[in-house]
Amino acid sequence: MSEHHELILTCPKGLESLLAEEAGGLGLEDVREHTAAIVGHAALEVAYRMCLWSRLANRVLLVIGRFPVTDAESLYAQVHAVDWREHLEVAGTLAVEFSGRGSGIDNTHFGALKVKDAIVDRLRDAGGLRPGIDKLNPDLRVHLRLDRGQAVLSLDLSGHSLHQRGYRLQQGVAPLKENLAAAILLRAGWPRIAAEGGALADPMCGVGTFLVEAGMMAADMAPNLRREHWGFSGWLGHVPALWNRLLAEAQERAAIGLARPPLWLRGYEADPRLVQPARNNIERAGLSSWVRVYQGELATFEPHPDRNQRGLVICNPPYGERLGDEASLLYLYQHLGERLRQVCLGWEAGVFTGAPELGKRMGLRSHKQYAFWNGALPCKLLLFKVDAGQFVTGERQPVARDTGQATPARLSEGGQMFANRLRKNLKQLSKWSVREGVGCYRLYDADMPEYALAIDIYQDWVHVQEYAAPRTIDPAKAQTRLLDALAAIPLALEVMPEKVVVKRRERQSGKRQYERQGSEGHFLEVREGGARLLVNLTDYLDTGLFLDHRPMRRRIQREASGKRFLNLFCYTATVTVHAALGGARQTTSVDLSKTYLDWARRNLALNGYSERQSLVQADVMEWLEKDSGEYDLIFIDPPTFSNSKRMEGVFDVQRDHVRLIDLAMARLAAGGTLYFSNNFRRFALDCRLLERYTAEEISAATIDEDFRRNERIHRTWRLQAGKTR
Template sequence: MVAQEFFITAPHGTEDLLLDEIAALGATRLGSIRSGASFHGPLETAYRICLWSRVASRVFLPLTRFEAQDADQLYEGVRGFAWEDHLGASHTLAVDASLRRSWISHSRFAALRIKDAIVDRFRDRSGQRPSVRVDQPDLRIHALIDGQSVTLCLDLSGEGLYRRGYRAQGGQAPLKENLAAAILLRAGWPEMARAGQALLDPLCGSATLLIEGALMAGDVAPGLLRPHFGFLRWAGHDERAWRQLIEEAGQRKAQSQGGLPPILGCDSDRVAVAAARANVAGAGLSGSIVVDQADFASWLPRVRSAVGDQGLIVTNPPYGERLGDVTRLAAVYAALGNSCRCHFGGWRLSVLTGNPDLAGHLGLRAKRSHSLRNGPIRAKLLHYDLRPSTDDGAQPDAPAGSRPVGDLKPLDGAAEMFANRLRKNFKAVCRWAEREGVSCYRVYDADLPEYAVAIDYYQGRVHVQEYQAPPSVDATKAHRRLLDVLRVVPEVLGVAADQVYLKQRRRQRGAEQYGRTARSGEFFQVEEGPCRFWVNLSDYLDTGLFLDHRPIRRKIMEMVPGVRFLNLFGYTGAATVFAARGGAAGTVTVDASRTYLDWARRNLQLNGFTEGPHRLERCDVLEWLDKTKEFFELIFLDPPTFSNSKDRSGTFDVQRDHVHLIRQAVRCLRPGGLLIFSTNHRKFRLDEDALGDLEIADISAATIPWDFRRSPTIHKCWLLGASGALDDACGGQERRSKKPQRS
């Protein structure tokens, strides 16, 4: 057969794999091109590559080349080619184009001009013309336009070769099949499979890695299940050569049946598992791949005894780009690294991630890495050797100071102390919460100086806030302690690793205090007393519900029956919901943030309250107070520590500006009305002299909930009112009578 020139494309970062692969398939005169390769060979070699290449995306046969300086020359160059040698007037076609350094600015314009030239040639010669069909046309033409050089190619693949034909369902963000194959090749899976070693994917999604691994182990041509290739209805197609290749592939598949090593995967998502099983069945591998619905932290130890002493764990865990939720993934990576280290000494681990920071939470040191692209995402494929534990349980490849001891136990003495303290705290707070009917509460708040985190429990989910370490603390040691936290928390609190959300609390300025940190949109409902709230643990620095204000909200509910309530700096409206539930005659909630007022509106609706008697005002609070003519019997004022809101000229500092703010709020009180003023600024000092005409009661101690007893300065709170207003409200709290006015 006559040797011809061909081009092949492949995922970025896999070019060397592609060259090795096509050389083994008979290609000669190999050359590297951008994201692909070129080669020479007979048509049969191109067919073989279409059938057997695991890495290639598309295979192109150049048909003609010419120069074109403008659209007219492009049209004439295409129209002058003998297209009737490749398809008939009754056939269908599609045209794609890719541009590089071209005078043409739009690839769709180029494709349209080329299509017009082809069909015009047929119409002029026979009075008939091919029709356009985007999906599986008889002939797909691809134009490569580089500067003034135009190359028109026949797309032999027809559609991407990564479309193997077995995928019934893709899942949330499926890995392309040829990229999965490249990952397995990089990890050394073919050699391991020949040695009978096992393949595991503990976060398998739609099972693409497992299926590609089974096809490799079983010597199954990846294109054998494809119903369509671009050359099948091409006029130059060699049907005899293609039939021989198909028969040969079928024979090789039959010879390898029944000899696959153990290939197993799991995923906690029921929908993903259903998609994975459907894909496995579509690949004809139902008896060879096992997919379980399980959390990997419990699944990995369970399957360890069934898979031998050596093998490959390969996985593509989420890395934030596709879920918009990096905050909850740190614990997933930490638990994955810990499980692999503890139970799979002697194995290899390969992890594809688009987030190097998350990869750091694995707590392992990569031996090799490769750069890849997963769609638009720049990703790293990291390879680890999980060496057997030494006599004292330490992993030779783990960071210094790590010491796994048994099944997910703490890594060293300090971590064990943390785990014991967390366990003790959780047991005590659970008893208290059940007695008090509380479902969201603080479990731990930097009880041990080495573990400077706050841990809050939200009805089966956990919010971990790492306090920023001072410069004197070694960054490596601080990170190691954080890994301890992320590994211990799921086990001690009994939650899945992907239900642990991590944030780092840093000194915030201005709008950063309430700024968005992610965009997952993952809201869920929690209960507090008779009320329900929408909470988001991932997207903002705070969750939407200040747990330390629980007693303040309860006090508001007790004080509001039949009165009008004003909530200033209303945030997500939790205090407003309690006021509405307590029987307030009406409420007004003021905040400058549209996001938080929308959240407050949703919270009111969740509890059955409409905006009629419960008004939401989007406005700078100081500006609103300056203009309002309304009066209220109860006002709740919880300002930020600092703000430089875009709606206000200048800044707001609670220590500097609180007297003016309080006076503006008190101006809106009816006779006998009360103001509840709260701040979480720990160094705050209330200027009582400047507020000498008011009665003031410090109720801070009574508003610190039991679960925050270790943090008595979490907030400060006062009741303020005119003479006599506090008589029935201060409840025995420390009270300071108003001072006489100076003359």
């Protein structure tokens, strides 16, 4: 084999230029960048050195052939032509990885099989002995990349991906890969800061990946010094003496580095479950004397007890992928910016985020940004110099001693206008809510078209629903307005940020509006007209309580005394609770959803009801056709559309309301009353019903003060036997 080899180093997308610079420093020549890889030439010693010292590469591949491929047979022939006895013992083990497609090979498994067959057939001896297959730790791992009819055949010298240093056996929810963490530290200037004796602090350290990678850089430790298995270990071209010399040099450098006075490397993690795993990872990396991890909230984070010390604050805040994350993340980023301005003057900071628009809410100007990919997710590293000249909000804000929280950042012009509107609405509705004993009400409903939100008060919680912006609106502008609004809400309403829950509400089809969106399972007890009701602000698009039906619930409560009450499409049976409180003789509530019937059962039990309260899981239309009961008071509030695996067809309120009402009226006792309501904006009551029954629209009487701005929130009719005159 020639003294110099063509080498390919793979890496995460976006790290190519950094890897090229690192590999050049380690001795790679003629470096060229490709997508998620670099290519160059070097002696075997350099290939070994990159396996040991590269902080950024995934794999080090030694190219043994490039050739054209026209079909599967030509692929087999070209691979078979290689003298594999130079690389692998006949009794050795083999693994093949194939990527790409073309030349009639459109399945990577098929391509890998052809490569494996070619190697095995070439090595099979006269007695039939042949290499075995070991996908985990083979003696030789072979790569073949096929691209536009050209194949690149390589040996993997690294074995498992080099980002797997071996110290991180315990992981958090969404850990960064080690080589991505190293790249972030390089871009953030950590090697320079460490050389100057600077400190490093991570206020959201998770299992400590940034801390370990920073510690290894500062202590001059080879990142893969502690790996036990290498791809070249069973390769016949391996030169153990050369490798052992490089390994001994790396061990000596690490010993010298660790013997120096350690830098200040500290991590803080709010989740107590992650603190010990982080400490275990640090110990496995050999950095226990350099790195410390403490449990602590962001509100109490201070990077160093000596205010004269300088260094780097680095962190990877959550990106937000669950329903309701926007609000909590906004306040997290705002608070992170506050802590930096309060206790990190003179420091540098790097924030790695998949939500860079939130970085603009930190109250600091980012002087540089770098694009990265965290797997398939585009991310940015925002770099800050924490000095007063970079403060967007002016002077540092004082910390409130009782809460440990700083005065919130100044609002944008749009945010201030939005806050003023909220204050105006609150002033108008607060007296009414106190007078009427209403603790849950709508405060804002897209009053300002550019802020398309519905904001509801649930006692001391704020529930925010974002209406999906029209396609004509720039998504970036819509996101900016949402963040402006979220920043304004705690200020205008004087609530803690953690008590603001935000959701995006789009046009829903079928039962999607009732589907579970989260899994926090947190229920809040609220009170209304003597009723105790459970709401869930986090897990569903709806909360379990339709605020606009408050007047209807009160009406049912007034009229229910001594009556048999039927609630169709009962949802969480809040109307049934009011009927029971009003003295209903018995109640029957029907819904197709087991989830909501369980919720209904809890609502009834919370108010002391269980007997005489019948809960039925069924399709309403089918149940009405079979039911033979008689009821004095019926309430129907169907969805606009509904479909379910448990029902046949689709319920359409406009199309099906005549049949629905006819079936229900057949169950109405003499002198009884049926209330029919729905929120379909274009709904029109079929005139045939006016010919059969006495029907009176009472929508205006069922709209409370908090919905006067949107009086078409629902429409309601009162129906009784006998024709309308």
